[in-house]
Structure formats: C-alpha cells, structure tokens
Amino acid sequence: MTSFADDPCRGGLLPLETALARILAAIDPLDADEWLDLRPAIGRVLARDVHAPVDLPAFTNAAMDGYAVITAGLTPGTPLTVVGHALAGKPFTGMLRPGQCVRIFTGAAVPRGADAVVMQEAVRRDGNQIHLQHPPQPGENIRPAGGDIRKGERVLRRGERLTAARLGLLAALGIPAVQVFQRPQVAYFSSGDELTPLGTPLAPGRIYDSNRYSLHGLLHSLPVAPVDLGRQPDDLERLAACLAQAGEQFDVVISTGGASVGEADLLRRALTRVGELHLWRLAVKPGKPLIFGRIRRAWYFGLPGNPVSVHVTFTQIVRPALWHLAGGRSFRPLRLRLPCRNRLHKSPGRLEFQRGRLIPGVDGHWQVEGLAGQGSHQLATLAKANCYIVLPAESSGAAPGDVVEVEPFETWSTDD
Ligand code: AMP
Ligand code: MG
Numbered sequence: 001m002t003s004f005a006d007d008p009c010r011g012g013l014l015p016l017e018t019a020l021a022r023i024l025a026a027i028d029p030l031d032a033d034e035w036l037d038l039r040p041a042i043g044r045v046l047a048r049d050v051h052a053p054v055d056l057p058a059f060t061n062a063a064m065d066g067y068a069v070i071t072a073g074l075t076p077g078t079p080l081t082v083v084g085h086a087l088a089g090k091p092f093t094g095m096l097r098p099g100q101c102v103r104i105f106t107g108a109a110v111p112r113g114a115d116a117v118v119m120q121e122a123v124r125r126d127g128n129q130i131h132l133q134h135p136p137q138p139g140e141n142i143r144p145a146g147g148d149i150r151k152g153e154r155v156l157r158r159g160e161r162l163t164a165a166r167l168g169l170l171a172a173l174g175i176p177a178v179q180v181f182q183r184p185q186v187a188y189f190s191s192g193d194e195l196t197p198l199g200t201p202l203a204p205g206r207i208y209d210s211n212r213y214s215l216h217g218l219l220h221s222l223p224v225a226p227v228d229l230g231r232q233p234d235d236l237e238r239l240a241a242c243l244a245q246a247g248e249q250f251d252v253v254i255s256t257g258g259a260s261v262g263e264a265d266l267l268r269r270a271l272t273r274v275g276e277l278h279l280w281r282l283a284v285k286p287g288k289p290l291i292f293g294r295i296r297r298a299w300y301f302g303l304p305g306n307p308v309s310v311h312v313t314f315t316q317i318v319r320p321a322l323w324h325l326a327g328g329r330s331f332r333p334l335r336l337r338l339p340c341r342n343r344l345h346k347s348p349g350r351l352e353f354q355r356g357r358l359i360p361g362v363d364g365h366w367q368v369e370g371l372a373g374q375g376s377h378q379l380a381t382l383a384k385a386n387c388y389i390v391l392p393a394e395s396s397g398a399a400p401g402d403v404v405e406v407e408p409f410e411t412w413s414t415d416d
Helices: 016-026 164-172 211-220 236-249 266-274 307-325 379-384
Strands: 033-037 066-069 080-086 100-104 116-119 123-126 129-132 154-156 177-181 185-191 225-232 252-256 276-280 291-295 298-303 336-339 351-360 366-370 387-391 403-408
Touching (some): 016 276, 154 164, 185 211, 185 236, 211 307, 225 236, 236 252, 236 266, 236 291, 236 298, 266 291, 266 298, 298 307, 307 379, 336 366, 351 403
Parallel strands (some): 080 100, 185 225, 185 252
Antiparallel strands (some): 033 177, 066 100, 080 129, 276 291, 291 298, 351 366, 351 387, 387 403
C-alpha cells in the first residue's frame, strides 16, 4: 500500500500547498494604482514605499510631567530655580542655564540647554525652587528628535496593508494621501436549484442561500471591490453564459456549489466550455472539490456548495490569491501550536480544518477545544468557533493534551 506521504497527489487530489503555489504562480498582480486620502485608504495595499518626510518625533520632548534640567554640574543638595513652563504646543523659548530648571509636561519641547526631565514624583518643590531626590541621568525621560523615525527612512513598504497603526503613522508624519493599488473587481454568485432568497418562504426541499452572505463577509475584509451576481439554477447553459459574461467584466469570478463529482458537477463543465480549467480537487477537508481556472480576463474559483467548505477554501486559497492579485506582499496565516483539551477524530488522507475554540486554561495558558458538529454543512459550529484546528493529512486525530496547530480567526473573542 502506498502511504499518503509517498503520493504527492493523494489519489488525484492536490495538496493545499501545491495548489496554492500553482495558483499564486499563475496570477500576476494587477498593477494599477490610485491616490487616496488616508481615511478611505484603510485596508488597502500600498503601491509605493513610503519614506519619512520628517523626523519623528520632530523635536526633542518630555516623556513625563516633571522638570527639565541640565545634568552636568549638579551639586547634591543644591536646589534649582524654576524659571518657566513648557507645555505641549507652548514651548519655553529661553535657554536653560546652570542652577535653573523648567516645569515641563509630557509632549512639550525640552528647552535648549536641558538634557533630562526629572519626573515630578522625584522632586520636592519649595516655592520657586526644587530639590532633586536622585541625580538624573542624561537623556532621562526624554524622547529625542528622530528617535522613532529618521527623516528619509523607509517607514512602509509597497505591498503592505494599511492598518490602523500605519494610518496613524502616516498622519503623524504629516502625509495626507497615499498611492495604493486599485482593488480587483470580484464577482460572486451561488448555484443550486434549491436556493431561495431571504424574505421568501421555503418550499419543500429548499434552503436559504447562505453562501453569498458568507462571501460578502469574507470579501469585506480584503482590498477588493465585491459584486454580488445573485443565484443561478443548476443549468449548464445558464451557468456557462453567466461565467462567460462575468469573465469579461471582472478580475475574479467566484461561484459556490455544483463543483463536486456527479450529476450536479456543472461548474467544471461550464468552465471548460467558456474558459480553461487549471486545477481541481484538493486534499483538504472540508473543501475537496475546489476548481481554479481562467475565463477571458478573469480568474475563476469554483467553491464547493457546503457552507463550511466555502469558508475553508476561501480562507486557504481564495484569500491569499486575492491578496496577491491586489498587490499584497506574501503572507502566511498566523498559526500557533497549543495543547488540545479533548479528543479529535480524523482519518488519515486529507489536511483537515476542524472548527475549534481557543480558551484560556486554568493556568492562564491558551488551549484549544475541538467543537462538536464537524460536518461541512454545520455553519452553527463555525459561527461558534474562533479558530481552525489544522490537522496534517497523515494525522489520525489527537488525544487530550496533544499539541495541535491552530489558526485563529481574530485576535479577540468573547469568553463563552
Ligand atoms: P453542491 O456542491 O452544489 O453539491 O452543494 C453541496 C451542499 O451545499 C448541498 O447540501 C447544497 O444544498 C448546499 N449549498 C449549495 N449552495 C449553497 C448556498 N448558496 N447556501 C447554502 N447551502 C448551499
Ligand atoms: Mg448544488
């Protein structure tokens, strides 16, 4: 018997990393850029490196409320005379001389001559004079000009995402607008005769179309412009026409459903009519029947219909592909190795993304718990989960206390 480790295609199924590498190699990033003000640029990908036009801090300033002093030549026991005030935005304009100090507040420019700020708690004030409890060190409680960033230094790189901190940094440097990549136009639709739009009562055997809402949410956090194309029936002609039209208008087309083997394997057939099939079927659970191809100017991702498979294939394949297309630098999902609290069941064969919850253990260290209800239709489990537990293809599960790999969904989560 050949072991799965010896068979790179795992019985015709592509390992996730092979499929992703091929997809990323096929896709060239879209290269068009645009200027945006900072606020609308949140979440977008920088199209140019950004260099600091100024030092940050721009001037040497106090890190504490206290007194600006000259450290050289201080005699223990000799008081200093307070000769003025320095506040944030209201500097002391004079020059400090030996024997003098200036009352200073956080963020105020350190007066010329001064080389330390003694925090107010370490000072005894007596009228217009202060007594220092300890001799201060040069540079104490001072934020030097250029100490964070030097003028001319590269602060952000092309291909980086504009996060809240990066927007703040650009603003701190006085940069009001940035050059970012234009967003890929991403169209998506769902397929299936059973799908019913929200607001309509369900006929027997029908279900609500939830995948388009999942996709809306998944696309929302990416630097792409999503377009919802609605639902399509299980009809080869209609699907081929929809793909052909979308393939002319958009950069990416995503469908859900009709991707597996058998009667309803319509998307792969529709794709081969109007475009090219590049790869199909992953050694991943859930998410095996993923399709990747090209339709005219668009890249095409045919996701499985099962709601949890949509999330798994989107986060593991579509998201990195869209990020790459949008000009983003290569990235990897955050993965941690943590002890598992309960037994996890798995058959060797495919890489598996089980739904779990990260929870603090009694010792305060994080642990993960596999949730009940691991079916690929079980959206309720996914909605409760805050991470995937990533079990390698050859794994046959885990016992309580085993260390497993975890991919968090967010950096915070409610406790229960
Ligand atoms: P399929 O890949 O088309 O065979 O669909 C697999 C399973 O996913 C079936 O139970 C479908 O009813 C379900 N499904 C397909 N599309 C959707 C959708 N848009 N929303 C919710 N469930 C879906
Ligand atoms: Mg279907």
